[in-house]
Amino acid sequence: MLVVDVCVLIDLYNGDVLHRFFGMQAEVHISDVQVEEINDEKGLTKELIERYGAKTESHSSEEVARVYDLAGKHGEKRIADLFAFVLAKRLGAILLTGDRKLRTIALNNGLRCHGTLWVLDEMVDRNLLSNLEANNSLKKISVSNSFLPSSEVTKRLRLWQSEK
Numbered sequence: 001m002l003v004v005d006v007c008v009l010i011d012l013y014n015g016d017v018l019h020r021f022f023g024m025q026a027e028v029h030i031s032d033v034q035v036e037e038i039n040d041e042k043g044l045t046k047e048l049i050e051r052y053g054a055k056t057e058s059h060s061s062e063e064v065a066r067v068y069d070l071a072g073k074h075g076e077k078r079i080a081d082l083f084a085f086v087l088a089k090r091l092g093a094i095l096l097t098g099d100r101k102l103r104t105i106a107l108n109n110g111l112r113c114h115g116t117l118w119v120l121d122e123m124v125d126r127n128l129l130s131n132l133e134a135n136n137s138l139k140k141i142s143v144s145n146s147f148l149p150s151s152e153v154t155k156r157l158r159l160w161q162s163e164k
Helices: 006-014 018-024 032-038 046-052 061-074 079-091 100-108 116-125 131-142 150-159
Strands: 002-004 028-031 055-057 094-096
Touching: 002 006, 002 079, 006 018, 006 032, 006 079, 006 116, 006 131, 018 046, 018 116, 028 032, 028 079, 032 046, 032 055, 032 079, 046 055, 061 079, 061 100, 079 094, 079 100, 094 100, 094 116, 116 131, 116 150, 131 150
Parallel strands: 002 028, 002 094, 028 055
Antiparallel strands: none
């Protein structure tokens, strides 16, 4: 089971592999708070995400209070990101995020946490993407204002430059 943060969805959409991500046969959940952020992205809509099979989850008043408590403790300004953490915690799911602060919070609270590069690795390992497709996708993601670690991007681009 996966809880996906908006930044990962945007990366996958920009890399033209969002449909392949949903082919991983994993149950994908997203916070209703974050779904509202998706509607602002060009072409990436709530309807598209739901059509692919993502389950939109609402939050209890206790979870909302937990989000604001966490925001105060960690000085987090992006409240919407914390809803992904709270949802992953409730579901016992892997959190997919590219946000460094959110990743730290998740790991410090015992959650498994990965990002866009892990998703691409998984899609290659599961034969949902060839090496060349992954390489091309990562190039598209890299030029679209993504904040992926450049050393890891370079490593994968070299690894995926041939059709193996």
